[in-house]
Amino acid sequence: MENLENLSKVFEFHGHKSPGTAMGVFMVDYAIELMNNLIKNRNVELNAVVETIPCLTDAVQIITGCTIGNEKMHVVDYGRFALTLYDKKTGIGIRVKLDVEKTKGYKNLHDWFLKRKPKRDLPKELVIGDIINARRDVLSYEMVRVKIKEEKLPVRFCSKCKEPFSSNNGGICKYCGGEGYYEVI
Numbered sequence: 001m002e003n004l005e006n007l008s009k010v011f012e013f014h015g016h017k018s019p020g021t022a023m024g025v026f027m028v029d030y031a032i033e034l035m036n037n038l039i040k041n042r043n044v045e046l047n048a049v050v051e052t053i054p055c056l057t058d059a060v061q062i063i064t065g066c067t068i069g070n071e072k073m074h075v076v077d078y079g080r081f082a083l084t085l086y087d088k089k090t091g092i093g094i095r096v097k098l099d100v101e102k103t104k105g106y107k108n109l110h111d112w113f114l115k116r117k118p119k120r121d122l123p124k125e126l127v128i129g130d131i132i133n134a135r136r137d138v139l140s141y142e143m144v145r146v147k148i149k150e151e152k153l154p155v156r157f158c159s160k161c162k163e164p165f166s167s168n169n170g171g172i173c174k175y176c177g178g179e180g181y182y183e184v185i
Helices: 002-014 019-038 056-064 107-113 124-138 175-179
Strands: 046-050 073-075 082-087 092-098 139-145 155-157 164-166
Touching (some): 019 082, 019 092, 019 139, 056 073, 124 139
Antiparallel strands (some): 092 139
């Protein structure tokens, strides 16, 4: 089955087997199928929004080719295990989520999703087994219109450090404004 081929590819990219990437494979596959049914025979510029940072982003990147680097994947860290695939031209897409109500029939998956047990008490192999058995049975979807507006910001020069940076506001860069992630030593 194609899902299982994608599962191996995503695990390899991710660096190890994880329940989040496994679930992501089934979510992305489902979203692609739903998008194909929604937008029959149209030239679609597929983009993605992922609502959590860990694991799910890797499944989206490997299966769809949407990445942060090519600006086709956006991460809005809502902490929700959900993703949206959409047509960049129209904003119309499909949002797929892991549905907690539907996980109740898969005890290990349910406990993992709600973090009811420590990792040492819930081996990932058991959770991944539940995910492979459940496949799409634990997913829900809705048709959505994505409101992300992409804009290319002009390059300005920081009045303090003189380095170029992208901004609508001008003035000083985030680093000089106190939002730096490093300090010069």
